[in-house]
Amino acid sequence: MASRAKATILDIAREAGVSKSTVSLVLQGSGLIRPETATKVRKAIEDVGYVYNRGAANLRKAHSNVIGMVINDLTNPFFAELAVGMERVFQAAGVVPFIANTAENPVRQEEVLKSMMEQGVAGLIVSPARGTMPGAFRRIEAAGVPVVFAMRRLPESRIPAIAPDNRRGACLATEHLIRKGHRRLAFFGGSSDLVVYQERLGGFLEACEAFAIPVVDRTIVEGETSRKGGMACLETALAMPEPPTAALCFNDAVAFGVILALRKRGLEAGADFAVVGFDDVAEAEHYSPGLTSVAVDTAGLGERAAHVMLKMIQSRTTRAEDHIGAVSLVVRESSGPDRSSQMGDAA
Amino acid sequence: MASRAKATILDIAREAGVSKSTVSLVLQGSGLIRPETATKVRKAIEDVGYVYNRGAANLRKAHSNVIGMVINDLTNPFFAELAVGMERVFQAAGVVPFIANTAENPVRQEEVLKSMMEQGVAGLIVSPARGTMPGAFRRIEAAGVPVVFAMRRLPESRIPAIAPDNRRGACLATEHLIRKGHRRLAFFGGSSDLVVYQERLGGFLEACEAFAIPVVDRTIVEGETSRKGGMACLETALAMPEPPTAALCFNDAVAFGVILALRKRGLEAGADFAVVGFDDVAEAEHYSPGLTSVAVDTAGLGERAAHVMLKMIQSRTTRAEDHIGAVSLVVRESSGPDRSSQMGDAA
DNA sequence: TTGATTTATTGGAACGTTCCATTTATAGCG
């Protein structure tokens, strides 16, 4: 069936009885060639089972149409959603994003970035792994490849970042808890090596300050940003002499963990302890109880990041403005009764 | 700071005072060059901020070290886990997998596959989008690029597939429901254009047959493989004159939807209606109630697929054996009380 | 010393494209 060695532009030229240049022109859809010739060439392409060699082309053209997306945790649905938002934009622009996962591992991240650079990507959208060193992107910047950070940023970096308004979101959520009447508040999960953590914690503290919550009534428990981490945080907090009655969680995964741990103790989120999450993943709505969470419009941020990237590529610059996405609080049951309700649930 | 035009092997050669061939040798870690020379060259590489151009290299070498992973729905945590399993294996082999999402869209899939082929991938691991045409992979096979299907297969294709034992899993789950005393059973979600659906439904029917469940007592409701689809399935089924008392769901997402819909009606999964899922995603364990589900060892299948792929590349063949992964039923609360408590199926 | 052997290094010809500068064919105009 198929030829052993892979067909090249020259094979097509021979097959169609034209020159390689003509084939090349057809391939890039130039209007310079006569329609009949183009048809003839296209038929030949089909016949020989030709596969375009982008590597060879890039050798001359110098800018590819692939964009790399480097994500720190693909199993987190939050990041998958981000990816989906970006893809929507790129698809329309005829760009194929290649995704790679770093599994929150800076060493792996280095490998992945290297591989993408070698592949000649036109740009890189990155959600950096925790513990990324400040200089990790110096080489890439030096090579003139545009980079955009999504969701996370690095401490002192000039790379543009697209992220939600973490501080404001946390502030909003904390206010909500305070207005519900809570006076002993906790912030659960995350760790201070993440800029995002500092922003969210900052918002939490800002609201505490604004409502004059004394420092002793603010409990801050760092922990893994996972269900397990959330469970641990709750245990730690409840073991305290004056335990908090409400918690803002670093993200939804932590919040789910807290709800789970409450249930294990025979307590119910909402009724016995108020829980608020962050990110508003799809699951938050369907959880039981529904999780009050800060919605960050993940897919929208993905789209925005993709747009910024495209613009940077187009204007061949390596700099762009940060973009802070609007946030909103989605109130559900986990943060306490809407009225003074009872759920009809008797078995 | 960095040079405007990107550095090549020749720039390094000049910088280090050697020939380009020497630099090339150093780059591929050949033992032929004197250690001191190698060091000198490596320093030059560092100094000029050189980025290896794999496209150019592939022009001669003809086999790249990138493997494409084409996945039909990245937002499904199930597939993300699959991806993670593969990555583990590839990383050890020094291969970087590039992931792309087709969003269950055959047209998009075509674009993505084309792009990957153009990029010169060494192999492709694919979970084909629903509605993929039988001939969709003919060109790729003809080009001699090894392809492995993961989780899903195409109706009449010679491409090796790595998938769980769907039939047996469904059979196991159905038996479980029957032993619990259920006599009117449903199969919820999915649609018959998927081979996986046919296998799972087949297992369901096989168990029904074995336990002599009459055909009238088997309810089959096709539907979207999502929470929403699951909710719709339950509504349809409960509207019937003699509604089922238990359901095997096409996957966990459908099962979660069913549980949700039950709750909306004031019913509780487990107590009032038995629900079993398929895939045993991480969330199944943490759901409320815990979801009984068929565990398929997703990450293990990913690893297996990656191994098969590596072997195919190594032995430059495009054929391999199918691999059917073992499954097991994980019993939790959603399928009813552990003890043989009689459930009256009069609602 | 000479030649043979081993060890390091090097030029040059690919690889499959693109793109510029030409060439060739076609048409238009007086």
Added chain:
DNA sequence: CGCTATAAATGGAACGTTCCAATAAATCAA
């Protein structure tokens, strides 16, 4: 009919690697 203007097609020189065959330098055997 010759001339120019336009349209269509073409050859050749890059692009950044690898790899073979060839060279140069160092070592050894006699």
